[in-house]
Every structure is written in C-alpha cells, then in structure tokens.
Amino acid sequence: MKRLMCTTFLAVMLLTGGTAFGSQISFGIRIGPPPAPRVLRVTPPPPSPQFVWIPGYWYPNGRNYKWHAGYWTQPPYEGARWSEPHHDGQMYFAGYWEGGNGRVEHDHRSDRAKERDHRH
Secondary structure (H helix, E strand, O other), rough: HHHHHHHHHHHHHHHHHHHHHHOOOOOOOOOOOOOOOOOOOOOOOOOOOOOEEEEEEEEEEEEEEEOOOOEEEEOOOOOOOEEEEEEOOEEEOOOEOOOOOEEOOOHHHHHHOOOOEEOO
C-alpha cells in the first residue's frame, strides 16, 4: 500500500511539476511515412466552376495508412488555397485551407453535409 501511494505521489508530482515549469507533455504514435501516392491519369470534369480538385492522399488510420481518393470540393471561402497533407519524415500533417480569412481545417463529414464535397 505504501509503495502504491509513493508511486501515485511521484506520478502526480511529475505531471503537475511539468506544468509549473512551463513544459509540455505530448503523446503520439509514429508510424513512418505513407506509401507513394497513387497516380490518377484523368481528372474528372468539375461539377461547376467554383469547385477545386483535391488530389488523392494517404492519411493515418490507426497504425497504418488509408488512401483517400481525389475529389472535387468547394473552398470554405473565396480565395482560400488548399495546403496538401504531407509527411516530413517524422510526423504527418493533415491538409487544410488557408488564405485571407485564416486557416480552416478540412472536415469531410461536415463538408459532405453542407454539400461542398462532390464525389463521382
């Protein structure tokens, strides 16, 4: 019992002590870089002029990667540019929109509900 109390006390001190000194604790899973992108030979025609083609990409799915096929979507605001997802050799960075109105994370579920994403 005494050992459990000491272990618990030490854990609490380490976790709270880190915040007292301004340090940060983060947890993540490193799964390495994704496979090479798949090649699309023909891009389907846009559903309308305001749609932008997002090329296919690999994204983390647990300890592996899953392919997300390319698709047409509408930017969240006029002038927004797509920053593609990428892996820098150490970490994966998700794609996002950026421009004069700031950064917008891309949420496929939300965009489909708002009918911004178009699938062939």
